[in-house]
Amino acid sequence: MIYGYARVSTKEQNLDTQIETLKGYGCEVIIEEKHTGTTFKRPQLDKLIKGFKAGDKLIITRVDRLGRNTIQLLQLVEQLKEMDVSLFIIELGIEATHRNGKLFLTILSALSVNERELLTEKRMAGLRNAQANGVIMGRRRKPKGLVDEAIKLWLQKEYTIREIEKATGVSNSILYREIAKRGLKRELV
Structure with a gap:
């Protein structure tokens, strides 16, 4: 069976593009979830994983749909491999449960985590700089x-x-x- 997994981080975001892409890749069942990827709680995906059978295939549009934490992502890939379930990532064009796919995914995931941390550092530095220059953060108080x-x-x-x-x-x-x-x-x- 070919499963697709579509996830967005907030209830306001739309899954339509992911769903259409997954249908185009022959997904027979598409699981939809609206939950942030920074926490690793994805009840719909967890339920799907429990129901996998050997030979099933999971397709996602982008690697960050499964989460943003490298270690947990790689643990999931390993879990799928042990279950004999393949994971295909459309954006990368790789079968992540194969040896070379897993290597590529590890490198890419580490770079993604590094980029997110770098953006956070830049944002915090900008806030500290603004405060040092007298910019008042938050709502202005009435005299x-x-x-x-x-x-x-x-x-x-x-x-x-x-x-x-x-x-x-x-x-x-x-x-x-x-x-x-x-x-x-x-x-x-």
């Missing part, structure tokens, strides 16, 4: 004076929250959070 003014208006009971928000620029969520933080209550008339 304390504006929050105090919004609370005064709220305590006066003359204005709606929307009017206070418009006059001071302090959002209702900030206003309510500050009211709760200060333990304030308005007297009922």
Whole structure:
């Protein structure tokens, strides 16, 4: 039996391109999954693997569809090999469970992990550099004076929250959070 496995990382992403490609390669059954590859939890793939029989074939469009961790990826390839299940990666045009395919996959996977770590390092260095140059990260805080003014208006009971928000620029969520933080209550008339 020829199985296809299509995975995307988020629920908003689309599997259509992978599914069409897998159909073009003769997949009789296509398993779909929407789950991040950085964790190695893929319930649909795990279920599929448990049902494999010797001689079955698994086809994926790209190596990163199985995950991004080299060691776990190679363990999966070895597990499939021991089950006599072949793994074909369309993007690379290789049978990953064969000796040369496994070697190529090992090198490629290691390069992929290195690239991801390098991107993370660059991003963190950029953030540190921006902070060192005075760039404020995250949401900007409202000046304390504006929050105090919004609370005064709220305590006066003359204005709606929307009017206070418009006059001071302090959002209702900030206003309510500050009211709760200060333990304030308005007297009922």
